[in-house]
Amino acid sequence: MRTRQALVDAARVIFERDGYLDARLSDITAEANCSTGTFYTYFNDKEEIFAAVMEATKNEMLHPGMEHVDGVDDPAAIIEASNRAYLESYRRNAKLMQLLEQVSNIDPQVRELRRARGWVFVERNARAIKDLQERGLADPDLDPVMASRVLSGMISRFAYATFVLNDGGDFEELVYTATRLWCNALRIDHHLPGRDAMRKK
Amino acid sequence: MRTRQALVDAARVIFERDGYLDARLSDITAEANCSTGTFYTYFNDKEEIFAAVMEATKNEMLHPGMEHVDGVDDPAAIIEASNRAYLESYRRNAKLMQLLEQVSNIDPQVRELRRARGWVFVERNARAIKDLQERGLADPDLDPVMASRVLSGMISRFAYATFVLNDGGDFEELVYTATRLWCNALRIDHHLPGRDAMRKK
Amino acid sequence: MRTRQALVDAARVIFERDGYLDARLSDITAEANCSTGTFYTYFNDKEEIFAAVMEATKNEMLHPGMEHVDGVDDPAAIIEASNRAYLESYRRNAKLMQLLEQVSNIDPQVRELRRARGWVFVERNARAIKDLQERGLADPDLDPVMASRVLSGMISRFAYATFVLNDGGDFEELVYTATRLWCNALRIDHHLPGRDAMRKK
Amino acid sequence: MRTRQALVDAARVIFERDGYLDARLSDITAEANCSTGTFYTYFNDKEEIFAAVMEATKNEMLHPGMEHVDGVDDPAAIIEASNRAYLESYRRNAKLMQLLEQVSNIDPQVRELRRARGWVFVERNARAIKDLQERGLADPDLDPVMASRVLSGMISRFAYATFVLNDGGDFEELVYTATRLWCNALRIDHHLPGRDAMRKK
DNA sequence: AATGAATGAGTTTTCATTCAT
DNA sequence: GATGAATGAAAACTCATTCAT
Numbered sequence: 001m002r003t004r005q006a007l008v009d010a011a012r013v014i015f016e017r018d019g020y021l022d023a024r025l026s027d028i029t030a031e032a033n034c035s036t037g038t039f040y041t042y043f044n045d046k047e048e049i050f051a052a053v054m055e056a057t058k059n060e061m062l063h064p065g066m067e068h069v070d071g072v073d074d075p076a077a078i079i080e081a082s083n084r085a086y087l088e089s090y091r092r093n094a095k096l097m098q099l100l101e102q103v104s105n106i107d108p109q110v111r112e113l114r115r116a117r118g119w120v121f122v123e124r125n126a127r128a129i130k131d132l133q134e135r136g137l138a139d140p141d142l143d144p145v146m147a148s149r150v151l152s153g154m155i156s157r158f159a160y161a162t163f164v165l166n167d168g169g170d171f172e173e174l175v176y177t178a179t180r181l182w183c184n185a186l187r188i189d190h191h192l193p194g195r196d197a198m199r200k201k
Numbered sequence: 202m203r204t205r206q207a208l209v210d211a212a213r214v215i216f217e218r219d220g221y222l223d224a225r226l227s228d229i230t231a232e233a234n235c236s237t238g239t240f241y242t243y244f245n246d247k248e249e250i251f252a253a254v255m256e257a258t259k260n261e262m263l264h265p266g267m268e269h270v271d272g273v274d275d276p277a278a279i280i281e282a283s284n285r286a287y288l289e290s291y292r293r294n295a296k297l298m299q300l301l302e303q304v305s306n307i308d309p310q311v312r313e314l315r316r317a318r319g320w321v322f323v324e325r326n327a328r329a330i331k332d333l334q335e336r337g338l339a340d341p342d343l344d345p346v347m348a349s350r351v352l353s354g355m356i357s358r359f360a361y362a363t364f365v366l367n368d369g370g371d372f373e374e375l376v377y378t379a380t381r382l383w384c385n386a387l388r389i390d391h392h393l394p395g396r397d398a399m400r401k402k
Numbered sequence: 403m404r405t406r407q408a409l410v411d412a413a414r415v416i417f418e419r420d421g422y423l424d425a426r427l428s429d430i431t432a433e434a435n436c437s438t439g440t441f442y443t444y445f446n447d448k449e450e451i452f453a454a455v456m457e458a459t460k461n462e463m464l465h466p467g468m469e470h471v472d473g474v475d476d477p478a479a480i481i482e483a484s485n486r487a488y489l490e491s492y493r494r495n496a497k498l499m500q501l502l503e504q505v506s507n508i509d510p511q512v513r514e515l516r517r518a519r520g521w522v523f524v525e526r527n528a529r530a531i532k533d534l535q536e537r538g539l540a541d542p543d544l545d546p547v548m549a550s551r552v553l554s555g556m557i558s559r560f561a562y563a564t565f566v567l568n569d570g571g572d573f574e575e576l577v578y579t580a581t582r583l584w585c586n587a588l589r590i591d592h593h594l595p596g597r598d599a600m601r602k603k
Numbered sequence: 604m605r606t607r608q609a610l611v612d613a614a615r616v617i618f619e620r621d622g623y624l625d626a627r628l629s630d631i632t633a634e635a636n637c638s639t640g641t642f643y644t645y646f647n648d649k650e651e652i653f654a655a656v657m658e659a660t661k662n663e664m665l666h667p668g669m670e671h672v673d674g675v676d677d678p679a680a681i682i683e684a685s686n687r688a689y690l691e692s693y694r695r696n697a698k699l700m701q702l703l704e705q706v707s708n709i710d711p712q713v714r715e716l717r718r719a720r721g722w723v724f725v726e727r728n729a730r731a732i733k734d735l736q737e738r739g740l741a742d743p744d745l746d747p748v749m750a751s752r753v754l755s756g757m758i759s760r761f762a763y764a765t766f767v768l769n770d771g772g773d774f775e776e777l778v779y780t781a782t783r784l785w786c787n788a789l790r791i792d793h794h795l796p797g798r799d800a801m802r803k804k
Numbered sequence: 805a806a807t808g809a810a811t812g813a814g815t816t817t818t819c820a821t822t823c824a825t
Numbered sequence: 826g827a828t829g830a831a832t833g834a835a836a837a838c839t840c841a842t843t844c845a846t
Contacts, residue, residue: 556757
């Protein structure tokens with residue numbers, strides 16, 4: 001079983017270095033210091049070890065959601081904390097997220113994986129939105145799931161553009177803009193500082 | 202030159218049918234009714250003909266922007282029209298958009314192409330946002346370019362999820378949600394009907 | 403006919419630049435400013451235009467022989483003049499000689515051409531050797547043709563090593579060594595200066 | 604490792620049969636009874652296996668030099684033995700020598716190999732010439748290395764013309780002529796029989 | 805005579821996968 | 826479980842040659 005772990009670790013290194021398509025199984029086994037044949041003791045093909053890499057890194061990539069901020073009740077503050085956590089996590093795992101994106105467009109199983117992971121996030125946010133609506137704090141004319149899909153996608157797309165495509169932008173400004181737009185979109189009556197105030201922080 | 206066009210047309214068919222990676226040059230030349238050698242009269246490799254396909258379809262994919270709706274001054278109506286146009290265009294060219302997405306994650310030149318196309322959209326919307334701010338109709342605390350990046354990305358991600366990943370949803374509801382969130386996000390004082398009213402349309 | 407000449411000239415340029423094997427007919431026609439099809443008006447294939455290049459350069463490569471030095475009767479001086487002329491000619495046409503050597507090892511017709519050219523030289527020298535033997539000035543125990551073959555080959559090999567392989571050596575020293583060995587080999591009673599004297603020249 | 608040897612052996616057969624250029628890798632693997640892929644386990648390309656063939660045949664092609672004839676001190680006899688050994692070796696390996704000549708004119712690395720092998724021979728003969736000069740037995744006005752380059756080249760060219768180009772000639776006569784010219788060239792006071800005597804042998 | 809787009813046969817090369825040890 | 830040499834299918838690409846204009 002130590003060999004299996006070595007292979008998964010090696011695969012992550014090689015995938016991050018060469019991308020999914022250019023990664024050769026022989027590179028992975030070389031990196032894991034085992035023979036090519038041994039690969040097949042644990043996996044059937046590249047897709048399978050990729051799935052294993054993703055599985056192994058699942059915990060690193062789970063994003064804390066809005067409801068996980070304890071002892072705070074200001075919706076805007078919770079949203080900000082949630083967005084910040086998401087963006088930081090994305091930044092930390094940018095290489096892996098890029099890989100997930102790349103392989104999603106190649107392998108339907110990975111596409112499914114990405115969708116499933118996305119939905120965790122969407123549903124969590126949908127629950128939070130619904131809660132705010134029920135408490136009269138958010139635009140009641142929005143379908144919570146629909147709105148969550150759009151807003152969650154907004155953040156993940158933004159993170160992709162920023163950390164994978166390097167479309168730039170100061171991190172605090174990203175958090176601020178994402179949060180303000182998110183709050184505005186839900187018509188949350190926030191008391192976020194204005195742009196200039198934020199910049200002076 | 203007729204041959205070149207035949208190749209580009211054939212390539213689009215094959216790429217849409219098999220995806221970029223599985224498309225064989227020999228399939229493309231067969232579809233174009235010419236020999237494999239002829240391919241190299243016009244292109245050097247698969248990347249090059251893919252770029253040609255993208256170039257040829259550029260016009261189909263250019264999305265009308267917010268400012269192009271004539272004779273209407275209700276910002277919400279303009280935004281709705283703009284979003285509807287974008288989503289319809291995306292739906293029409295879903296296969297091609299999927300391809301663009303796939304190849305972007307493989308070929309840096311195509312990644313650059315996608316980015317460039319995205320910026321056309323971002324900048325157009327940024328100008329519209331700035332205009333609304335100056336007229337006192339939109340949240341002045343947002344950086345127009347930043348906000349546009351986020352909101353434009355929101356729409357394109359949403360379109361991708363809907364039309365490429367088939368994440369479902371009634372088209373009119375998509376337009377409604379996107380528009381309402383967009384308006385809300387900018388704090389545009391819209392007079393969009395409520396959700397229920399929309400549904401009854 | 404001007405086109406034909408342009409093709410032959412172009413071929414020489416391309417052959418000397420790229421070598422026989424790497425020269426593409428399309429490079430030759432491009433250099434000659436004519437279309438690929440036109441090539442076949444004048445030649446059937448690469449071998450044929452190569453032969454034409456060689457034919458066109460025949461005069462440049464004809465080496466004056468021993469008997470062509472007028473008004474001098476010192477055999478050693480004649481030999482020296484002959485060797486000098488040969489080596490100078492070889493040096494001038496080194497690229498072409500290299501080409502001839504290369505193609506000889508590929509195309510039997512060119513091998514034949516090289517052999518034929520070599521024999522002109524061998525026979526001329528054989529006659530001169532025989533003449534010296536009859537006048538009692540050279541070793542009578544040598545078969546004139548055999549000796550000429552060996553000695554002529556010696557010079558041409560030497561020239562090849564020096565000017566094609568760049569095996570180095572001061573030109574005057576090459577002439578001196580070749581001449582002295584040639585005279586010695588035929589037991590010509592020469593009065594060539596010693597090595598040191600030569601060097602001081 | 605048995606496979607590697609099989610490939611090298613097969614390559615020699617195919618190269619000698621078809622020449623370097625016409626030899627297909629697939630012919631070599633077929634001759635070696637292995638698959639095309641196996642070729643790449645041991646070699647990267649045709650050049651590399653050619654080098655291996657040459658390396659494998661190095662010992663066959665090493666020519667005994669002048670100093671290796673034991674118990675004889677007649678310089679002319681030593682030279683004769685040396686020339687005979689060289690020519691016999693060349694005759695035995697004519698196909699390989701032809702190949703070496705052909706590839707030398709194509710591949711710079713092989714050109715370098717040929718040069719290096721030639722120098723072994725040149726230097727050995729240069730030492731022998733110097734020794735004879737010091738003992739007062741050879742023309743002191745010759746630079747030993749220069750003279751060796753010329754005379755060594757003479758023999759190898761002669762061997763090439765005879766055994767590769769089949770320029771003919773009785774073997775014993777070749778040895779006689781080469782030896783007599785070599786001795787004459789160095790002004791060695793030989794006591795070789797005259798031409799007629801040799802022929803009667 | 806000149807053109808140059810079209811042709812297509814033919815070889816190299818890669819690398820996931822197998823299996824005897 | 827581990828090994829790693831052997832496998833071989835599959836595709837890209839080149840360029841001499843043709844021929845309708």
